[in-house]
Amino acid sequence: MPTLRKIMRLGAASILIFALMVACAVEQSQLNKKPEIAKKPKLEEKDSIASLKNKSEQSYKESLINSHGKTISERIKVPEGYERVEVPRESFAEFLRNLPLKPHGTKVKYYNGEEKPNGVYVAVIDMDVGTRDLQQCADAVIRLYSEYLYKNKQYDRIHFNFTNGFRADFKKWMQGYRIKVEGNRAYWIKAAGYDDSYECFRKYLDMVFAYAGTLSLSQEMQKIPLSDLQIGDVFLKGSDPGHCVIVVDMAQNPKTGEKIFLLAQSYMPAQDIHILKNPANDDDNPWYSINFGDVLITPEWQFTKDQVYRFGE
Template sequence: MRTGINLFFLFGCTFWMLLNCGQNKSTDKKRLAIAEVSQKIDTTGNTIVTRFQVPEGFDRISADSNSFSSYLRNLPLKPAGSLVTYFNGDVKPNQNVYDAVVDLPIGKRDLHQCADAVMRLRADYLFQNKKYDSIHFNFINGFKADYANWRKGKRILVKGNKVSWKQNSQASDSAKDFWKYLEMVFSYAGTASLEKEMKSISLAEMRIGDVFIKGGFPGHALIVVDMAHKKDTNEKIFLLAQSYMPAQEIQVLKNPNNTDLSPWYGVSEISNKLRTPEWTFKKSELKRF
């Protein structure tokens, strides 16, 4: 739980795993059909696309080099075997949760949690491509925090439940000021607000950059960072990444449902729910920016 200015309380994720979501035995045959062979992890690879090979018979779904999809699958990774670090430097034990750690700084405050990591990846991509006007997120109370105003030197003032802009700085699009903008967003946005900003997507329409999200207090969010398919059947598999509570580095998740396919997940494995190491989502909770 975050504390600070009394606008509202935010909870990005939960400390508790949902242990009562059993697997559907009817998916066993589907799992076997997908996982023809166990895929290998190339420990020398320093990005998602170079670290994680696809199973035999699958090809990565094509993506334009300037797309959000390409940005995500090329996220930098820490050396194989690295453990996730919390905002305060403590280490999160693997506990069979993740297979890789994304090599991006997360700041020194307990802010970079689950929805924050999703917003950060989207914002980072837009910032790097100078699409400044497309960077905006809503606070829990509905206030629109757009980077275009922040870039002009305006800053967000929070007084009780009132939020407003005030010009009190020089115009800047430096990386340092951009991070300050993100930390303001992290402080007052979360799963509850982000879920409302996104549109629902069916599993059949899934693409890289889509987000499984449960808004609430607590809630959780994670993002699809890569996909592959069989060209003859269009059977799809995907990789997932998340942050969590307390604020921590982004991690590429294992698949707890199918060790032969892990870390890839199969779209056809999902009946009504998607079970991940630290949260279970309904299939209807897939969203898109």
């Protein structure tokens, strides 16, 4: 009869053999098992395909505004597929396109220092507004055109009509003559010596701003068809009240031929000249299409397609 010690040895050996057999079986089972493929997490509603697409489009639209740009052409990019139109060197169009801008995020200020309450603009032109309630809508157009002519010393082309028809020539103002207004009558008087300084020029403009407006501007500018629109042209309703905005840049799609443009304005009361948003687009796309239909809708005024004017030579 086997002793107790032998029985225990045989039992231990059996247990060891059994454990090895089980381990091998488990290992073989793991080898035969197909690896699991990690499941992709489901898209939550906020990360849906449509949502991601909108985020992508929004990112692109935001790229139209270059916050570091210091001029209109640098700050506001053209949409994909468009190219800025070519303009002659030292032209009014080139002058407008390269107008300096205040830092991105600057608020429009009234002549008295208060902020314009509504954000209808994407950029503010870096040009003083003065300290009197003078530089309003028509005055802003006059200011930009005059600044271009003064910069290029084309003094004889700086002249504007008062609402009563009186013609105010800067060249005569430079010679020391000043304008006397009595009721509805205006006339020149000799009051100073020759002066072509910028300070003298600004005083002349303030005089024009006080007695010119959209009505007088519409009577001395040339009406043009919308199809001929260029940088420097003006959408203008000459009445009381009236309003006007000026085209400060343009681009075109070379494939479709579609033209788009940027608009600038001042308003009432006198305020910084600013680049308008397009209410039909998101805030980051201020471009207007020339194919706007019968009515051009801007944030603070509407114009018809036959209210387009241009300064003459």
